[in-house]
Amino acid sequence: MSSTLAEPAAAPRSLSRAEHAAGMAAYRAAGERLAAEIGNRGPLRLTDDGALHPDIQAAYWRHGYYIFEGVIDAEEIAALRADAHNMLERAPVGPEAKLDAQGRPALGLDHARLPYRFTRPLADPWGGTQLLGGRHPAQMSQPKPDADAPEWVVFLMYAMCQSMPSGLRLYGHPKLLAAAQSINGPDFVPFNDAIFVKQPGLGGSVAWHQDGVTHWNSPDWDEGIHGFNYQVQLYPTTPANCLWVIPGSHKLGRADIKAMVAANGGSEQLPGAVPLVCAAGDVTMVNRQMVHGSFANSSPDIRISLTFGFHRRRSVLGQKAALSMAETQAVYDEQRIFERSAVIQVAIDARHQAHPEEPVFRYQPFAGLEDQFRFTPETFDRVIRDYNTKDLAI
Numbered sequence: 001m002s003s004t005l006a007e008p009a010a011a012p013r014s015l016s017r018a019e020h021a022a023g024m025a026a027y028r029a030a031g032e033r034l035a036a037e038i039g040n041r042g043p044l045r046l047t048d049d050g051a052l053h054p055d056i057q058a059a060y061w062r063h064g065y066y067i068f069e070g071v072i073d074a075e076e077i078a079a080l081r082a083d084a085h086n087m088l089e090r091a092p093v094g095p096e097a098k099l100d101a102q103g104r105p106a107l108g109l110d111h112a113r114l115p116y117r118f119t120r121p122l123a124d125p126w127g128g129t130q131l132l133g134g135r136h137p138a139q140m141s142q143p144k145p146d147a148d149a150p151e152w153v154v155f156l157m158y159a160m161c162q163s164m165p166s167g168l169r170l171y172g173h174p175k176l177l178a179a180a181q182s183i184n185g186p187d188f189v190p191f192n193d194a195i196f197v198k199q200p201g202l203g204g205s206v207a208w209h210q211d212g213v214t215h216w217n218s219p220d221w222d223e224g225i226h227g228f229n230y231q232v233q234l235y236p237t238t239p240a241n242c243l244w245v246i247p248g249s250h251k252l253g254r255a256d257i258k259a260m261v262a263a264n265g266g267s268e269q270l271p272g273a274v275p276l277v278c279a280a281g282d283v284t285m286v287n288r289q290m291v292h293g294s295f296a297n298s299s300p301d302i303r304i305s306l307t308f309g310f311h312r313r314r315s316v317l318g319q320k321a322a323l324s325m326a327e328t329q330a331v332y333d334e335q336r337i338f339e340r341s342a343v344i345q346v347a348i349d350a351r352h353q354a355h356p357e358e359p360v361f362r363y364q365p366f367a368g369l370e371d372q373f374r375f376t377p378e379t380f381d382r383v384i385r386d387y388n389t390k391d392l393a394i
């Protein structure tokens with residue numbers, strides 16, 4: 001995930017949207033068969049002492065992902081959809097614009113980091129470029145959009161805890177935080193958040209990549225060192241618009257994606273990948289070391305995925321900022337980690353105020369500090385405003 005916008009590297013756009021969709025059919029079917037064989041999905045089960053069920057932990061570590069079914073109920077999904085669409089409607093009409101489609105000042109002009117990134121319709125803005133350290137080495141195919149397609153489409157939206165009241169409450173979800181604690185330890189820390197928007201017939205692709213940057217050559221490298229991302233799905237996802245992953249690839253170190261595509265005859269339809277097909281309200285957990293990506297959304301179905309991740313504290317402490325934070329030259333010291341982690345504590349309280357009937361997650365790094373981090377206008381200004389300038393990207 002990045003703050004960088006790029007024109008896609010020039011490549012012929014030979015396929016129409018419909019041809020691209022048709023050309024994916026056999027691949028989609030094969031992926032679905034493999035996904036069904038693996039399983040790796042079901043309710044988010046916790047043990048009596050609040051840990052992610054050991055069977056789920058084992059399945060996650062084995063394959064590198066898990067699909068939690070039905071975590072977010074219909075009422076919460078409705079609130080999240082309303083807030084996400086509000087954000088979309090208030091986006092500037094393009095990367096240089098200041099007004100939204102209705103001529104109003106766009107949302108986020110006063111944020112320290114603009115909360116929108118754009119792509120050309122059905123394009124691959126990162127693949128085959130040097131952006132983000134060149135971690136998307138092979139470009140996806142870029143079908144020709146329909147004649148009435150807009151010039152730009154929103155690709156990513158950031159800072160959901162600031163711009164979406166429901167997004168802040170989601171960030172304090174007790175079961176999602178309990179699972180994060182089981183995977184990354186009780187002193188777990190946040191990464192960042194980004195909303196991937198795949199508009200029907202327009203959404204861009206995210207070329208195959210692995211997310212981790214900092215620890216590939218570490219003597220302590222292991223399959224969990226770069227953390228994981230959740231994706232909360234606001235709409236049902238399909239093999240045509242969803243995220244695809246290569247099961248088990250989180251265990252194998254740095255993948256040579258360019259070579260994988262070359263060995264596949266130059267085709268982006270990499271073998272052994274599975275689509276993370278979900279219902280609205282399902283939540284995926286994906287190890288950041290997995291080879292993963294998504295194709296141009298030539299389908300008629302929208303995808304909006306609220307994506308936010310967590311790390312082990314020891315993976316982050318003392319690291320130099322990476323990814324979209326790299327230009328800040330920051331080092332993640334105790335203070336930086338504390339300030340960014342405070343978003344979790346405020347989110348827990350925001351959720352508790354809205355859902356007093358729910359159990360409250362106890363976030364160990366803030367034990368005893370809860371009263372200083374209640375959700376109030378004061379903590380909104382102190383902790384939530386521009387919190388994403390303190391993201392912990394590794």
Ligand SMILES: O=C(O)CCC(=O)C(=O)O
Pocket residue numbers: 001196206211229242243292293294305307
């Ligand atoms: O959801 C997608 O399409 C891409 C997600 C992704 O690449 C990521 O979370 O790192």
